[in-house]
Amino acid sequence: MQLFYNPEISEETKEFDLGPEESKHLQKVLRKKEGDTFHITNGKGWLFEARLEKISPKSIRAMVLSSEKRHRKMHSLHMAVAPTKSNDRFEWFLEKATEIGIDEITPIICKRSERKTLKIERLQKVIQEAMKQSLRTYLPVLHPPVSLEEFLQTPHPSLRFIAHCHEEEKMELKRRIAPDKRITVLVGPEGDFTEEEVDMAYDKGFLPVSLGESRLRTETAAIYACTAVAVFNSR
Secondary structure, X not given: OOEEEOOOOOOOOOEEEEOHHHHHHHHHHOOOOOOOEEEXXXXXXXXXXXXXXXXXXXXXXXXXXEEEEOOOOOOEEEEEEOOOOOHXXXXXXXXXXXXXXXXXXXXXXXXXXXXXXOOHHHHHHHHHHHHHHOOOOEOOEEOOOEEHHHHHHOOOOOEEEXXXXXXOOOEXXXXXXXXXXXXXXXXXXXXXXXXXXXXXXXXXXXXXXXXOOOOOOHHHHHHHHHHHHHHHOOO
């Protein structure tokens, strides 16, 4: 199954238009014709089957044939991750985290962050493409970048963890996770969190966790955390 995306569709929608990009893919790549069917999601849990009604060079008119609401999983994961110096590495994280099943991402700017600006529109596109490729019907929320201090000022009614490389006793993340819970995990920049930042997180109830014996890159550490939460809740 090939999945398409249109955030404007709802369960009440009878007919809708596809934009130029999705229309081009259906016509030029998949060679779809009037009367053919396809699947599309609004990123809010709904999966629709639709039929091509009218095809023009830059748009497609389609009719909804059926709809199905897929329920959210019981647990959720919010990753607060410092953007990597390489844009490609951060995009790779977003792509793989979406495929695994992340719910929210907040880029956090830390004292040792080497990248402090992001092209949010580009990152949103990466997430949308990963959602479609992995056949997921919930689009992860990408929050605007904020400083770590700002992020910590926001209440997080969840299990809260911080992964850092400072020398202290830490329990492995997989031993801290509880089933069917909201979970927030902080992952710092290439240079790690400062001691002051770690203390700020502790003051807000974040617990230190280990992601294994290896020293991991920022994006690898974030994917490790996503995978650990997903595997634990798939039992």
